[in-house]
Amino acid sequence: MRDEIASSLAAHRPGELEVLRRALIEALSNSSADEIAEAILSFCFPYAWLSEEAAAMLIAALGAHKGARIGCAFTFAASVAWTLAKEHSVDLAIEIDALAPVLSLLARATDRSLRIRVQRIEAITGNEFDGLDHAVIFPPIGMRRLEYSLRLPGSLTGEQLGSEAFGALWGSRLGRGRNIVVVGHGLLFRTSSKDAAFKQELLDSHGLEAVLSLPRGTMPGSSVVMSALIFSGSEHRNQTKRIRFIDGSESETLAQLKLGKLVDSKAAHPLFADVPVTEIGQAGFNLSVERYVLDADALRHRELLGDRETVSLSDIADIRRPQALPRDSGDGPTFQVREALLADVDNGRLSLPVKLSELPRSALPKIESATLKPGDILLSIKGTIGKAALVGEVAETSPVPIVPGQSFVIVRLRKGSLIHDPRILVSYLRSPIAQSLLQAMAGGTTIPNVAMGALKDMPVPVPGAKAQDKMLKKFDEYYELLRNIDEMKDRLSNTESDLFALMLETK
Structure with missing residues (x-):
């Protein structure tokens, strides 16, 4: 383990290590063991540490009772696992060899119940976790055609799946209680026949109960938009035929301590919408939160359209x-x-x-x-x-x-x-x-x-026909105004040029 830690630190330039050394010396006298450990992790592995806001939102949405056994998988789940391990028993599977010994050492130093092993997504067998209450899965983003041997439940067994789709199908059933799988936004809004079939499977057979949009900057150093798929767990299949969409994109507008209640709340709230599965199917199984959670202006516009005869654009x-x-x-x-x-x-x-x-x-x-x-x-x-x-x-x-x-x-x-x-x-x-x-x-x-x-x-x-005739007259009036504006801009530009030219006149 000592050699692995040394090789991990060797990847940093001497100047960076000097900054770390000084920070640790200062921290030893002014900070707790938890603060020192988190400083080391965020410094040595910044690419693997989620934003504090996003990690807190995922933990709040999970709603785990104290002492629960929780499984976390893949590197971006490490910061969530680290925090959960303060009060829960956590098993973490990660892909990065260098991170495992550092995490293990610091977990022991801070008295965390955190067991770690190295495992890549392609090597998942289905026996990684047993007897879990909950799971938090953050699969690698963008692996398009994952080669896997695990037999997944449902009709998609044997299909070529991307890493996020595989993570969702596998992670949705790991715990008896609520499970969370974080995916890129692209997976949610695509409506091709294959994507729609995959998402229908999540709704019909895997207990998807909610979708939570996460703030930008969830992944360190990236503007990739992420969302959390929230599954009801193997003992609590969603039978409501509705999916809750929660807008967490602006963390300042969403009090994290209330997020767990929002997932289960019976009362209406402007930050979520309960959408029938039939409506989601009509939208091609688009699971984007912003499609269903509308701001006040969008709601007003929808209401205006609801009172009028409409046709589809196509x-x-x-x-x-x-x-x-x-x-x-x-x-x-x-x-x-x-x-x-x-x-x-x-x-x-x-x-x-x-x-x-x-x-x-x-x-x-x-x-x-x-x-x-x-x-x-x-x-x-x-x-x-x-x-x-x-x-x-x-x-x-x-x-x-x-x-x-x-x-x-x-x-x-x-x-x-x-x-x-x-x-x-x-x-x-x-x-x-x-x-x-x-x-x-x-x-x-x-x-x-x-x-x-x-x-x-x-x-x-x-x-109506008369309204359309009036619109054409107004449109032509609008275009005439634009032409007048163009002419005025040309005159303004020419006058300005003449003004500047006069500055060079000698008489």
């Missing part, structure tokens, strides 16, 4: 997501396109894109359906969410085709739809109601994006 428009542009290999004839980016959209209009790209001539048929036409609507659903623009005469006057960048989808109104002019649809997409809906749909681990399934289901109110 009922009235064709929605196309452009493919990445093929690049010129330099071997054959090429042609140019202009690529519309977010910077080319302002006040609902598309200006002539600046970016020119050379494409191989063979790509011409591939981009034909993505070439923008007057009347098309560009809507950004990746990165910056909700920026919308009507494609006007710029698409006709440009000498080269204009295609959308990867942040956009093309919304092309169908002929004969209940909304009869794209000016009306783009006005709605830019409205506060539509913007709040789009923001609620957005998910993503690092870069926000809206799933196509959710976008297609987006409700669109249908104004």
Whole structure:
């Protein structure tokens, strides 16, 4: 063990170790053993130590009784296990060899009931823990196709699973009481058939009772958005047919001591929403908290839509997501396109894109359906969410085709739809109601994006015929004001240039 600790410390530069030495000398006279141990761990293994807020939230949500036996797995669960071991009996399995001896030594020094072993996720056999009351599992993020031999309960046995999906299926049943599995946000909002089947399995067979969003910065040195899946345990399967979604993204608005009560509370609270499983299924088993826990403005907008006739966006428009542009290999004839980016959209209009790209001539048929036409609507659903623009005469006057960048989808109104002019649809997409809906749909681990399934289901109110005629007149009035503003800006710029030029006049 001494050699392993020495090799762990050897990874740090002499200057860093000197800082640690001085901190320890000062701590020995001014701090408790717990404080010294935690200083060593946070210094030597900062990449493995969750934020204090996130760890406290997970422990509060677990709601373990004093003296419970708890299993924790994987390196990012180490800080939670360390804290729990003050009052509970904790078994911890981690992947990092160097962390195990340091944790073991410090646990003995601080009289913690913490037993540690090294084990990687691929080597899970199912016999790691026995007789647990609870479990906290934090699987590695982003291992897409995990090779595992463990037979999992349910219909997904034998499927190729990512590390987070495997961790959820395995960890959900470890303890008799509540179990928690932390996953990246991307796993929650994806609605492909495979992802939907996996999440339906969690609801139907694994006792998922709640989803808790965690604050940004949960993982040290990372902006990856995380959420905790809360399972009811092998002895308390969720039979309510509802899932509770709890907004913990802003730790300042969520008193951690009350979090355990929020998971079980019978009274309504603005920080959570109880959602029927049938509604979740209609949303493609999207488990993103922000889809269901709405702020006051979003709730008001939903209520406004609830009183009006609506259709789905896909009922009235064709929605196309452009493919990445093929690049010129330099071997054959090429042609140019202009690529519309977010910077080319302002006040609902598309200006002539600046970016020119050379494409191989063979790509011409591939981009034909993505070439923008007057009347098309560009809507950004990746990165910056909700920026919308009507494609006007710029698409006709440009000498080269204009295609959308990867942040956009093309919304092309169908002929004969209940909304009869794209000016009306783009006005709605830019409205506060539509913007709040789009923001609620957005998910993503690092870069926000809206799933196509959710976008297609987006409700669109249908104004009456007279209201639509009035909207067109108002829209034209709006565009005329924008043109006047453009002219005034040009005059202002020219006048300013003349003013500066006069400074050089000698007469």
